[in-house]
Amino acid sequence: MDGVSRETMARLEGYEDLIRRWNPRINLVAPSSLPHLRQRHIEDCLQITQHIAPSGGLWADLGSGGGLPGLVIAIVNADQDTRFLLVESDQRKSVFLRTVIRELGLKNASVKTARIEEIDPLNAAYISARALAPLPRLMPYLQRHLAPDGQAWLMKGQQWQSELAEAGQNWRFNVNAHPSSTQDGAAILEISRISYV
Numbered sequence: 001m002d003g004v005s006r007e008t009m010a011r012l013e014g015y016e017d018l019i020r021r022w023n024p025r026i027n028l029v030a031p032s033s034l035p036h037l038r039q040r041h042i043e044d045c046l047q048i049t050q051h052i053a054p055s056g057g058l059w060a061d062l063g064s065g066g067g068l069p070g071l072v073i074a075i076v077n078a079d080q081d082t083r084f085l086l087v088e089s090d091q092r093k094s095v096f097l098r099t100v101i102r103e104l105g106l107k108n109a110s111v112k113t114a115r116i117e118e119i120d121p122l123n124a125a126y127i128s129a130r131a132l133a134p135l136p137r138l139m140p141y142l143q144r145h146l147a148p149d150g151q152a153w154l155m156k157g158q159q160w161q162s163e164l165a166e167a168g169q170n171w172r173f174n175v176n177a178h179p180s181s182t183q184d185g186a187a188i189l190e191i192s193r194i195s196y197v
């Protein structure tokens with residue numbers, strides 16, 4: 001992984017080890033994807049860090065699951081002043097996320113065990129989500145939790161164009177689609193300036 005410091009690499013490897021150890025007990029990633037953990041999950045999420053270097057404020061990772069992409073981005077930015085909040089409704093996954101944060105000594109990350117739609121608005125400077133819901137269902141979450149000048153980074157599969165078209169029926173927003181370099185036809189959507197029409 002180019003441009004990754006030795007300390008970041010050590011943390012990413014520690015994170016991979018913990019996923020491998022916990023995955024038989026709680027499904028953090030599809031078991032069939034475990035042999036390809038680095039490429040399929042870690043490098044997939046690292047793509048976001050090639051587009052954005054967050055500067056201060058709150059980064060909320062919604063439906064964090066095993067911490068993808070929130071923990072990967074928090075690890076890369078461990079010595080920066082952006083705070084990462086991993087929002088996850090599942091208790092056991094939350095225990096896993098807290099374990100990773102503790103074992104890797106991440107001072108910039110914390111976990112909120114709750115449903116996204118039930119927590120107070122976060123006014124986040126950045127939001128990320130991966131494999132959480134189709135874009136039309138994500139839009140109300142973004143409207144609730146993204147600061148007016150914030151950016152959302154959404155990792156989408158091959159259906160991203162039809163999801164965009166459907167979301168555009170009820171919402172206005174700016175969007176940049178960054179083609180995925182790890183999955184054919186997938187994209188990372190950078191979304192800002194959201195309003196409901």
Ligand SMILES: C[S@@+](CC[C@H](N)C(=O)[O-])C[C@H]1O[C@@H](n2cnc3c(N)ncnc32)[C@H](O)[C@@H]1O
Nearest residue numbers: 063064065068088089090114115116130131132
């Ligand atoms: C398919 S998993 C994806 C996890 C991770 N983002 C990834 O890419 O591997 C979706 C996660 O979102 C969580 N989730 C779904 N709906 C949620 C909600 N309304 N509030 C909080 N978490 C939610 C689920 O518990 C699950 O862990």
